[in-house]
Amino acid sequence: MVAAWAGITAITAQWLGQNHAPLSFDQSHHFLLALGYRDILAHPGQWARLLSYAIYYPPLFHTSLAAMMLLGGVSLQYAPLINSFWLLMLMVPTWLLGRKAFGRAAGLAGALLVALIPASAGLAREVLMELCLAAMVAWTVWALERSQGLSRRRWLLALGALAGLGMLAKWTLVLYLLGPLAWCLVSGRRQGRVVDWPGVAWGLLIAGAVCLPWYLHSPATLIKNMLINAGPVALREGDPAVFSLAGLLYYPLSLVNHQMFLPLALLVAVGLATVLTRRREAGAMALVWFLSGLVLITLLRNKDSRYLYPLLAPACLLAVGWAGMLGRRWLRWAALAGVLALAALHFGAVSYAWGPLARERVWRVAGQPLRLSGPKAVYARPPSPADWQMAAILGAARADWSRPGRPPRLGVLASLTYFNKMALESWAAAHGGGVCVVSVVKPTHWRPGQVERDMIHGLLGPDYLVTKTGGLGLDPDFGRVLREARKAVLPQARLVAAFPLPDGSRAELWRLGNDPARVVPPCN
Numbered sequence: 046m047v048a049a050w051a052g053i054t055a056i057t058a059q060w061l062g063q064n065h066a067p068l069s070f071d072q073s074h075h076f077l078l079a080l081g082y083r084d085i086l087a088h089p090g091q092w093a094r095l096l097s098y099a100i101y102y103p104p105l106f107h108t109s110l111a112a113m114m115l116l117g118g119v120s121l122q123y124a125p126l127i128n129s130f131w132l133l134m135l136m137v138p139t140w141l142l143g144r145k146a147f148g149r150a151a152g153l154a155g156a157l158l159v160a161l162i163p164a165s166a167g168l169a170r171e172v173l174m175e176l177c178l179a180a181m182v183a184w185t186v187w188a189l190e191r192s193q194g195l196s197r198r199r200w201l202l203a204l205g206a207l208a209g210l211g212m213l214a215k216w217t218l219v220l221y222l223l224g225p226l227a228w229c230l231v232s233g234r235r236q237g238r239v240v241d242w243p244g245v246a247w248g249l250l251i252a253g254a255v256c257l258p259w260y261l262h263s264p265a266t267l268i269k270n271m272l273i274n275a276g277p278v279a280l281r282e283g284d285p286a287v288f289s290l291a292g293l294l295y296y297p298l299s300l301v302n303h304q305m306f307l308p309l310a311l312l313v314a315v316g317l318a319t320v321l322t323r324r325r326e327a328g329a330m331a332l333v334w335f336l337s338g339l340v341l342i343t344l345l346r347n348k349d350s351r352y353l354y355p356l357l358a359p360a361c362l363l364a365v366g367w368a369g370m371l372g373r374r375w376l377r378w379a380a381l382a383g384v385l386a387l388a389a390l391h392f393g394a395v396s397y398a399w400g401p402l403a404r405e406r407v408w409r410v411a412g413q414p415l416r417l418s419g420p421k422a423v424y425a426r427p428p429s430p431a432d433w434q435m436a437a438i439l440g441a442a443r444a445d446w447s448r449p450g451r452p453p454r455l456g457v458l459a460s461l462t463y464f465n466k467m468a469l470e471s472w473a474a475a476h477g478g479g480v481c482v483v484s485v486v487k488p489t490h491w492r493p494g495q496v497e498r499d500m501i502h503g504l505l506g507p508d509y510l511v512t513k514t515g516g517l518g519l520d521p522d523f524g525r526v527l528r529e530a531r532k533a534v535l536p537q538a539r540l541v542a543a544f545p546l547p548d549g550s551r552a553e554l555w556r557l558g559n560d561p562a563r564v565v566p567p568c569n
Contacts, residue, residue: 046140046156047133053160054129057169060396061123064170064428066463067435068121072172073467075107076124079172080474082111083119097262104259105213106131106177121475128169134180136160138187139358143369145190146327146362151369154381158361161388163395164304164354167424174215179355181211182221189225190330194233198244205248209255216260220345221355224337228330284348294413296343299350302416303423304357306391307408309364312384316363319370328366335359350423394418395425431547433463435472439480441542441554442509448561452478452568456485456507458527460518464546469511481568483507486526500529506565510538510557515550534558 068076078099085091085098086108095104110127114120136156144152159165168175188204195201211218233240285291301310317335320328338356345352368380393400402418409415420427439455446453457466470482483506491499503526504510510530517523538555546552 046136046153049157050129050133050136050160053132053169054126056396057129058123058126060170060428061125063430064122065432066429067433067468068124068172068471069462070460070465070467073465073471075102075110075172075174076121076471077467077474078102079107079110079114079124080119082107083114086111086115096258100263102174103213103215103256105181105210106174109177110172119475121471124172125170128171128173128176131176131180132160132165132169135176135183135358138180138183139362141187142183142190142331142358143362143365146325146331147366147369148377150377150381151362151365154365154368154385155358155362157385158309158365158388159358161385161392162305162309162357162361163391163422163425164357166392166395167422167426168351168354171424173351173424175351175354178211178214178218179358181207181214182218182355183358185211185218185222186225186330186334189222189229192229194229194236194238195240195245196233196238198241198247201241201244201248202251205251206255208248209252212252212256213259217352217355220341221334221338223341224333225330227337228333232326232329284346287344287346292348293343295348296339296350296353298413298415299353299423300360302414303350304353305360305364306419306422307415307417308387309384309391312364312367313360316366319367320363323370325370328363331359331362331366335363391418394420395422396427398427429547433468433546434544434552435469436476437542437544438511438552438554439469439473439476443479445541445556446508451565452481453509454481454483454507454565454568455509455511456483456504457511458485458517458523458530459511459513459552460486460520460523461513461516461548462518464513464552465518483568485510486520486522488522497529500526501533504530504534504557505559508557508559508561509541510534510555512553512555513546513550514553515548 067073081098082095082104085094095108098104099107106127109130110124113127113130114124136159139159140152140156142152143155146152147155165176185204185207188200188207191197192200192204208218208222230240285295287293300313301307304310305313313335316328317332319325320332335356338359339353342352342356365381365384368377368384371377371380390400390402394403398420403420405419405421406417407414407419408417442453442455455469457469459465466482466484473480473482485503485507487503490503512527512530512535517527534557535555537558541554541556544552544554
């Protein structure tokens with residue numbers, strides 16, 4: 046298992062070396078948070094700030110990335126390598142759980158499968174929190190299993206520590222644990238085990254000691270942001286209603302079309318049926334973990350395919366579990382080898398558009414596309430050599446700026462996946478700064494009846510403005526501000542340089558007429 050992980054990590058490093066696409070908006074945000082944590086870790090006297098530096102995201106993933114950058118240096122291109130560590134942390138408990146449920150061979154195959162599926166291939170190459178969360182969910186489920194119905198004291202203490210750490214990965218950990226916890230209690234009662242309530246209390250105390258110092262630093266703001274994310278964000282993004290057909294099918298279709306693809310997803314269904322029909326007690330935890338989590342995330346108004354990822358460990362165990370139940374040893378090994386060979390072909394297809402499964406194949410059922418194979422998933426794709434001109438734009442702004450004492454302030458009027466304010470800001474931060482990238486589109490500051498005036502006021506902050514021809518992204522506010530800028534601001538601005546972009550459009554860097562001697566806030 047470790048050898049396979051090392052090989053996958055080497056492939057990931059090679060892929061990252063070939064990929065030149067900037068980080069997307071969310072990835073850039075996580076990278077910038079990690080840079081802040083890196084500065085805190087570098088100064089032990091400031092370690093208390095670890096509890097208050099970020100309000101919305103718990104710190105486990107970001108501090109792990111910060112530690113990697115503190116030891117190995119800051120690299121925007123190779124920052125996703127931290128997920129190779131978290132991938133190993135996911136593979137180990139998957140192996141342990143699978144070994145107990147379906148046998149040693151199936152446990153090993155399940156651990157390898159979870160590393161090879163398209164979702165893992167993609168998420169391991171992005172600066173996102175899902176691998177960290179999935180690993181902590183898997184470790185916590187393993188501790189639940191080992192507690193034997195919450196009856197073993199030392200495993201209850203370990204469960205508390207792991208659950209506390211998991212809550213520092215993301216608060217949604219609870220959603221993925223409710224089903225396994227309920228099954229743990231039910232199976233323990235069936236076996237005549239008595240819950241060790243003092244041990245449970247100690248476990249809760251340990252969990253609280255680990256995670257509550259962070260959660261209590263600004264609970265009102267955290268709860269407010271969580272409620273916004275649960276409701277208004279879902280409406281703004283156009284997520285389907287919970288009990289609509291699209292809402293109910295959202296995650297099963299995501300499993301088929303993006304996370305595993307149809308052949309492997311069908312093997313998950315085979316595993317579910319096998320556990321149900323054979324009533325194999327040992328495999329019930331994987332079944333309950335997967336199905337209960339699937340139901341709970343479906344009931345959330347906010348939909349995102351990433352929410353399914355912490356359930357892919359039990360899905361992979363089910364996808365190989367049926368093979369682990371086969372009677373003859375050679376048959377078990379042959380079936381498991383076939384599953385892993387299929388996964389490896391998918392891995393090659395979504396990583397490098399390589400192999401017989403690299404061609405896009407879609408089967409339509411009742412008008413619904415079901416992906417059989419292909420070179421792309423929602424997070425997985427071949428490396429991109431395209432240059433989005435981040436270095437050239439920032440370099441041109443630095444070269445044109447002549448006022449000493451402060452860096453130039455740069456605004457961005459685009460919100461594309463690879464061309465946005467956060468992407469330029471993370472690039473500037475990773476390569477030594479020298480440019481302060483600021484927001485110029487602030488809809489929350491626009492007053493009724495004075496929207497145009499407030500849009501123009503937002504453009505008084507930067508010294509430079511980056512505009513773009515062609516599409517600006519899905520957010521219509523960027524187009525509105527650009528139209529106002531072309532009418533009232535750009536006629537008095539000076540065009541510094543233009544840059545061709547990979548989508549066939551052109552980025553333009555403008556020197557605005559704002560007074561360079563004006564008082565500006567510090568650049569965060």
